Amino acid sequence: MTSEAQVWAHLDALAKPRRSLGRLETLAVRLATIQQRLDPVTRPRRIVLFAGDHGVVADGVSAWPSEVTGLMVGTILSGRATSSVLAAAHRCDLRLVDVGGMAPLPEPAPDFFRNGRVSSGTRSLAHGPAMTIAEFDAAWAVGAEEADHAVADGYRLLIAGEMGIGNTTPAACLTALLTGASPEGATGPGAGASEDVVAAKARIVAAATARAAAILPDDPRAAIAGVCGYEIAAMAGYFARGAELGATMLLDGYVATAGALIAERLAPGSANAMIAGHRSAEPGHEAALDALGLEPLLDWGMRLGEGTGALVALPLVDAAAALLTGVARLDELGVDRED
Ligand SMILES: O=C(O)c1ccc[n+]([C@@H]2O[C@H](COP(=O)([O-])O)[C@@H](O)[C@H]2O)c1
Numbered sequence: 001m002t003s004e005a006q007v008w009a010h011l012d013a014l015a016k017p018r019r020s021l022g023r024l025e026t027l028a029v030r031l032a033t034i035q036q037r038l039d040p041v042t043r044p045r046r047i048v049l050f051a052g053d054h055g056v057v058a059d060g061v062s063a064w065p066s067e068v069t070g071l072m073v074g075t076i077l078s079g080r081a082t083s084s085v086l087a088a089a090h091r092c093d094l095r096l097v098d099v100g101g102m103a104p105l106p107e108p109a110p111d112f113f114r115n116g117r118v119s120s121g122t123r124s125l126a127h128g129p130a131m132t133i134a135e136f137d138a139a140w141a142v143g144a145e146e147a148d149h150a151v152a153d154g155y156r157l158l159i160a161g162e163m164g165i166g167n168t169t170p171a172a173c174l175t176a177l178l179t180g181a182s183p184e185g186a187t188g189p190g191a192g193a194s195e196d197v198v199a200a201k202a203r204i205v206a207a208a209t210a211r212a213a214a215i216l217p218d219d220p221r222a223a224i225a226g227v228c229g230y231e232i233a234a235m236a237g238y239f240a241r242g243a244e245l246g247a248t249m250l251l252d253g254y255v256a257t258a259g260a261l262i263a264e265r266l267a268p269g270s271a272n273a274m275i276a277g278h279r280s281a282e283p284g285h286e287a288a289l290d291a292l293g294l295e296p297l298l299d300w301g302m303r304l305g306e307g308t309g310a311l312v313a314l315p316l317v318d319a320a321a322a323l324l325t326g327v328a329r330l331d332e333l334g335v336d337r338e339d
């Protein structure tokens, strides 16, 4: 058992004034207690990007058409998306899983691509449930299998990211549903929607969330499935199974955190294994992080998704691990502590 007090005692014995590394030390305590060791590891690490499409895009909630999801999947596979470039820069292995894009990818695909398609996009949550419970469970299982494979392959630090035009709409519904945030407060411009589109989106989010809230107490999985996305359900399964297996999960932005909220709701305690990489510019993200009890490492106004906020925060996690494992103790210098 590695308690917080033990990690602080270790840090306070190092060759530096006590607490002189500020929040880097708080992060080191979090990392060591998640991993239950004073020498936590951040390598090898893996990012799994989950892709899916959303029927609600046809109701005018996004600045972009659904075709962009498939085009960005192709760009990620080519190594030239922001996520691919940042993953390579930080030596983070990448996998891409299609959980339910509108158009299947042409074969052959590289070996880091997985076809985990549950369906060709969700139904519109503006007109009824986005998916059935069986579809939700299938997408969850795809994510859980990804966590199983990653841990079996020796990965201890896991990131999830997503690509899915329209997915800030289900993320807003889930945030409102699972945190009590107002639908208006949970709704933002996503990938650059205009004010008019955001107003229409907020009305759709309010109606769908009210429908889901009515069944949440009796049937939480049906409530969640009704306003979910395949990639979000997969991230929830990935986080829940990763936490169960003792992996450390580094969270990305608003959409990934919606997956984390589901994981915590259906598998309580999952959030204990999570570190929040950043606070997204999407306005509802703060409420979602608060509900999980997480303080984001960065607040850089990022709002891309694709796991990029987690990837940019990754060197901070490396720094915290290096601090714990590499720094000498003050007593090795023969100096008494004066602070
Ligand atoms: O996760 C976030 O913080 C985030 C905030 C804004 C936009 N996104 C990305 O933008 C897309 C969804 O935006 P939208 O407006 O189409 O709902 C989707 O591909 C997400 O990866 C992601």
Ligand SMILES: Cc1cc2nc[nH]c2cc1C
Binding pocket: 064, 068, 072, 162, 163, 164, 191, 304, 305, 306
């Ligand atoms: C171009 C583009 C890239 C993205 N990456 C994640 N979400 C995205 C949305 C758009 C529109």
